[in-house]
Amino acid sequence: MIKYVIKRIALSVLILFGVSMIIYGLVRIKPGLDFVEAKYATQIQLDDTGQIAIMVEEQRAIYGLTSPVFEGYLIWLNNILHGEWGDSFIFSVTTGDVELLFDQEGEPIYDIDGNQLTRPVASSMVLDIIADKSRISFILAFIATVLQFLIAIPLGITSATKQYGVVDYSVTVLAMMGISLPSFFFGALLLKIFSIQLGWFPYAGLTNPNSNLPVLLDNLHHLILPISVLVILSIGGLMRYTRTNMLEVLNADYIRTARAKGLSEHKVIYKHAFRNTLIPLVTIFAGILPGLFGGALITETIFSIDGIGQAAYRAVTQGDIPFVMAYNLFISLLTVIGILLSDLMYAVVDPRVSLVRGAR
């Protein structure tokens, strides 16, 4: 078991190396000015003191842009491993720390009551921004995921037990519709119908200063539409997955035995069949992890929710390459961890998987 785990972890590290190479390569194959130079091109020309030029060189050094590609990759990777993921061009967040204010002579500044003045420290480090922005994305995704499981699994089971019935057909077609709907179109439709025409839900954002609801309820009120988009679009896949697995299990011999014993249908399905469909469902968890923390890029953009997904989109449109690189790396990291966890969990849950023969 330990050997297997170590082998899998080593493999994951290898995969991450590959991922980082592709991301870095993508950024480096651009001809002409690199992204830092392009960003500050006009400022360097206007700047007489040379301050900006020094700052740009520092920035370029972080991404290894001053060296040839391979060397640059190593420098960048080294910085990544030391936690220096670069600075975002457009975002900054308050870190929660405060710094004391001093005047020009270095004397502390006091207000009327004699307390020293402070100001919150802002950080534009990519890691801080990811940590800050993914909070709301996580809440959104967590509620959506829980709802998705609560709805999709029972539907999948019903659909499988009544195969080729009316319920099965309608559920299958609805699931297909969910898979085929583009989130931006569905989001726009919901906004038009429920927000603009019926006026039931707010149009954008997370809070409404004029609302007389308590803050938490107000937030929830704003989250209903985005959550519905996420849930309805992802139900289809999970439902079909459950249905397929359930059908496979229902054809197994032990189900026939259970029926032959005269067990009630309810017991057969929920005690004997459903428990066994849970095993393949474990693999679903691999995809959940990046979904939970990585944000929903389009949904957040449509509903103007200040999460990591919207941040990524804004970064892309405004040329904030450091943030986009870090975001990609962050999601790949989550994906790799998710796959690793689900593989390990599969081995734990399913006694038929033997670990003696190693990976795969």
Add this chain to the structure above:
Amino acid sequence: MSEFKDLNEKEAKNNNLDEVLIESSAKELSIASTAKVISPGKMVLRRFFKSKLSIIGLVTLLLLFIFSFIGPLLSPYGEVELSGDYKWVVSVLPHKIVVSEINPDTGLAEDVVYNFSEVSEPYKVFTKTLPSWEHIFGTDQYGYDVLTRLMYGGRVSLLLGFIVIFSEVIVGVFFGSLAGYFGRWVDQVVMRTVDVFICLPGLPILLLAASLIDSWGVPARLRIYYLMGILTFFGWSGFARLARGQILGIRELEYMLAAEATGLSTKRKIFKHILPNIMPQIIVSATLGLGGIILTESTLSYLGLGIPFPYAAWGTMISSTSGAAGRDILQNYPGIWVPAGVCIVLAVLAFNFVGDGLRDAFDPKMKR
């Protein structure tokens, strides 16, 4: 059938000695000629057309193809043709400006006459007109006919989908068969690469790549080819994994042993005996993948990173609803964006239905 029988009866009369033998062969013949021989391909087709959903999907696809490839020929408007009121446009005589310039040949100042012709814009561009008989879905915020743009958008989406999936299949199957057939270190190298590609985030990495194209300054016309390249580059890994898995299974089958024993060349073994047998699986997942590619392309276009303006794309048409400027369109002009969304849903749904139908049809275990 009766001819055979007659013939055999005559023969049997002629040759009494072999009577028994010939009678039995006559029986065999009659069975063979009464039983209808169905080729596997026909069987698949029959099973495919048994399912209502796959027929619906196929018909929808056909209609979409007719709509987007034949439709523009019948439409009175062009993809980037402004509709407006041209009645008030008066032809303007060219302005004449006389400038004295130094002639580089002679070095003397000469009067040069420049003629300027004003290109007259239409007097009034019809933007955001409501649906009418002239413009069935109205015109959009730039004054383009929505229905015509819808057709051109369909061309782009469908063509791009087919080209991308085709290249993905070729690249994926190539590497997958290498890995599956040769095994050992080839397998290791290819499959670890595939693992890397599978762990890349889908949309974000496409956004990164697409935004980098922007900074390259690729001309709008050529952008679509770069887009195809990017989609293929990040999409082939699934097919490689599928092909490898299938080939690993087939390699162990008896007929491959037979092929080995008869001393066939590697090329012949791969192209004649292995590839045809993995094709059904590949076709099914390619059909299902087509829907996904259309979704991805329209998402990128929606985000402004796909097909560039002024060319039409379904995603771009919906993106007119985004932001503060789009609020008016979202609220008052559903004719501009709803048809495009419906087209995307129809196309993706149709490919999914056909793909599902094909999977069930190819699978001999499926009995209905």
